[in-house]
Amino acid sequence: MQKEYEGIINQARAEHNLGREGIEKLLSCDGQALDFLFAAADQVRRTFMGDAVHLRGLIEFSNYCESNCAYCGLRESHKTLPRYRLDAAEILAIAGAAVPLGYKTVVLQSGEDSYYSAEMIAEITCRLKEELSLAVTLSLGERAEEDYRLWRDAGADRYLLKHETADAELYSSLHPDMAWENRKKCLYTLRELGYQVGSGCMVGLPGQTLTSLAADLLFLKELDVEMAGIGPFIPNPNTPLAKAQRGTVELTLKMIAIARLLMPQTHLPATTALGSVDSKGRQKALVAGANVVMPNITPNKYRRLYEIYPNKICLDDNPAHCRNCIGGIISSLGRTVAEGAGHSPKEQFTLGLG
Ligand code: 5AD
Ligand code: SF4
Ligand code: FES
Numbered sequence: 001m002q003k004e005y006e007g008i009i010n011q012a013r014a015e016h017n018l019g020r021e022g023i024e025k026l027l028s029c030d031g032q033a034l035d036f037l038f039a040a041a042d043q044v045r046r047t048f049m050g051d052a053v054h055l056r057g058l059i060e061f062s063n064y065c066e067s068n069c070a071y072c073g074l075r076e077s078h079k080t081l082p083r084y085r086l087d088a089a090e091i092l093a094i095a096g097a098a099v100p101l102g103y104k105t106v107v108l109q110s111g112e113d114s115y116y117s118a119e120m121i122a123e124i125t126c127r128l129k130e131e132l133s134l135a136v137t138l139s140l141g142e143r144a145e146e147d148y149r150l151w152r153d154a155g156a157d158r159y160l161l162k163h164e165t166a167d168a169e170l171y172s173s174l175h176p177d178m179a180w181e182n183r184k185k186c187l188y189t190l191r192e193l194g195y196q197v198g199s200g201c202m203v204g205l206p207g208q209t210l211t212s213l214a215a216d217l218l219f220l221k222e223l224d225v226e227m228a229g230i231g232p233f234i235p236n237p238n239t240p241l242a243k244a245q246r247g248t249v250e251l252t253l254k255m256i257a258i259a260r261l262l263m264p265q266t267h268l269p270a271t272t273a274l275g276s277v278d279s280k281g282r283q284k285a286l287v288a289g290a291n292v293v294m295p296n297i298t299p300n301k302y303r304r305l306y307e308i309y310p311n312k313i314c315l316d317d318n319p320a321h322c323r324n325c326i327g328g329i330i331s332s333l334g335r336t337v338a339e340g341a342g343h344s345p346k347e348q349f350t351l352g353l354g
Contacts, residue, residue: 005033012261013040023214027254034254041257041289048264049291051335054342055326056137056269057103057297057319059094060306061086065111067141069164070174071205073236073307074111081238084302085115088124094319095128098297101323104341107160107294109139116140118147122154129155135341137198142178142186152193157343159190160198162229165205166219167212174205187223196344198267200229203255204247208233213255221262226344227292228266230255231273234309249278253288260289265345267292276313286333292342293330295322 008025012018018026029037062085065074073081086094095106106128110116121138128134138151139160148159163183165171171180190197201216220228232247252274259268269292270285278284282293296303297319304315314322330337343349 002033005029006036009033009037009040009261012258013044016262016264018258018262020211020214020218023217023258024210026258027210027213027251029254034250037254037257038288041260042287044260044264045268045289045291049267049345052291052338053286053330053335054267054292054338055103055105055323056292056294056342057095057098057101057106058109058272058294059086059091059106060109060296060298060302061091062110062113062116063302063306064113064115066114067112067178068176069178070176070240071202071233071236071309073238073309075239078238081307082305084305085113086302088120088127091124092127092131094297094299095132095134098319099132099134101297101320102337103134103297103323104339105135105137105157106297107137107139109160110141112141118143118150121147122150125151125154125156135343139198142182145189148186148189148193148195152195156195157341158196158198158226160227160229161186161190162198162200162202163187163216163219165201165208165212166215167208170205170207170212173207191223196226196349197223198227198229199223199225200227200231201255202231202233202247202273203252204233204245206233206241206244213251217255217258217262220259220266225263225266226346226349227269228259228263229269229271230259231271232277234273234277234311236307236309238307246277249274249281249284253284256285256290257288267342267344269294272296272313273309276309276311283329283333286330286335293326295319295326297322 137158232252268290270282270290274281
């Protein structure tokens with residue numbers, strides 16, 4: 001193996017730091033150096049996060065979206081997609097059914113859907129916490145600071161807002177109705193409000209370079225996220241990027257592995273997108289730095305309609321089946337399912353949280 005790669009990986013493993021050039025270099029490694037990178041990330045994961053894998057139950061509660069991200073099937077311009085919204089009672093029932101499956105956290109995710117007032121979401125959050133004792137992650141896109149504050153006061157623990165790409169030029173070309181500056185502002189607001197912040201990016205977007213990807217990792221590190229979701233871009237035929245190339249499994253795994261070296265205490269999910277492009281994708285991520293899986297607990301009749309990208313896994317599988325499937329994957333790797341709520345191991349989030 002080239003000594004050069006080995007040196008960079010050992011340095012990153014020891015210092016949890018790398019500059020842009022070092023990251024770019026690692027993003028282009030292959031062969032033995034690549035195996036060494038994955039092994040180093042797996043070791044850092046074990047040392048800092050242990051062998052337990054955290055499960056987050058994902059509820060896709062509305063596929064309405066007022067935005068037009070060039071890559072996403074839920075974009076407002078996709079007029080033939082039937083849209084659905086779940087009400088509070090349905091969301092509570094889905095979460096209630098996830099508790100006996102062992103879920104300690106639910107993630108409420110939707111498009112940019114202003115139908116749900118801040119008060120509605122606050123009430124749902126409150127009830128999930130009080131009636132079901134679940135940790136609550138919200139993922140409803142960009143909202144006003146007052147909304148984020150209300151939800152935090154209602155007990156929301158975490159907020160997931162992917163930055164998608166930290167390449168400002170690429171960001172603006174993909175998001176005709178959103179601004180990179182505002183995305184950053186939302187993320188820093190969430191951080192100030194005391195949320196455990198999740199962000200993340202896609203890998204292999206058209207026009208994305210290794211320099212852009214290095215910027216993604218540096219951005220995540222600078223924001224000091226508690227979770228980073230990194231998945232391959234998958235072209236959706238119902239979007240302007242229908243004919244684009246998809247992101248590769250290998251480059252996505254490299255991004256996850258480097259993220260682990262740079263951010264030893266950050267939760268890193270083995271993403272559904274990775275599992276959708278490679279039947280062993282999630283397993284590969286779990287041995288290259290990842291320590292979280294987010295199984296879908298949305299009822300089957302809605303899953304198909306949450307078609308962000310094509311060939312998404314688990315469309316015909318129910319929540320109990322997915323829970324079993326994931327349990328099997330985790331034990332086949334010699335790992336265990338985590339017992340607790342899976343809060344960030346960083347000190348400020350563990351004191352008094354249990
Ligand atoms: N391929 C992969 N991931 C996608 N997302 C949206 N569209 C795609 C796609 N075509 C991801 C984005 C977004 C999340 C809801 O899904 O990262 O944040
Ligand atoms: Fe809407 Fe999110 Fe899809 Fe963008 S990525 S179109 S905001 S659902
Ligand atoms: Fe849904 Fe495997 S996680 S079937």
